[in-house]
Amino acid sequence: MFQRILVATDGSALSRKAARSAVALAAATGADLVALNVVPRYPLSYFEGALSLSPEEVSRTERSWAQKAQAVVDAVVQEADRRGVKARGVVVNSDLVAESIMSAAKKNKCDLVVMASHGRKGLKRVLLGSETQQVLTHGTTPVLVLR
Numbered sequence: 001m002f003q004r005i006l007v008a009t010d011g012s013a014l015s016r017k018a019a020r021s022a023v024a025l026a027a028a029t030g031a032d033l034v035a036l037n038v039v040p041r042y043p044l045s046y047f048e049g050a051l052s053l054s055p056e057e058v059s060r061t062e063r064s065w066a067q068k069a070q071a072v073v074d075a076v077v078q079e080a081d082r083r084g085v086k087a088r089g090v091v092v093n094s095d096l097v098a099e100s101i102m103s104a105a106k107k108n109k110c111d112l113v114v115m116a117s118h119g120r121k122g123l124k125r126v127l128l129g130s131e132t133q134q135v136l137t138h139g140t141t142p143v144l145v146l147r
Helices: 013-029 055-082 097-107 122-128 131-138
Strands: 004-008 032-039 087-093 112-116 143-146
Touching: 004 013, 004 097, 013 032, 013 055, 013 112, 013 143, 032 055, 032 097, 055 087, 087 097, 097 112, 097 131, 112 131, 131 143
Parallel strands: 004 032, 004 112, 032 087, 112 143
Antiparallel strands: none
């Protein structure tokens, strides 16, 4: 049914639940798994003129975020290994989360994307946006959304 499944995870409780479901689906279908975490760049423009941060501090913060992201995807890969699923973790640095998910799905030749939806409604959805909605409406790969 599926050859390769991409699961987008940010380490939140809801995305960990989606990752467990993706691992179970991959095990049931014999698919490989790609665990993806998108790490934003440090938002320098927010602080222009107000706060002076050294390049070393910014670099240290970004390295810390990347290490946490790697730990998130490593946990998914370990779970997949325990279930006998061939898996690998991918960490991407980008402020464009939905675009990064769609690009990773295409690059890794995935035939399904699994991701969580926080189910925000109303003003929160407008203000915070929905990466899941963007992947659903702009992507070409089928998407399984879990809540």
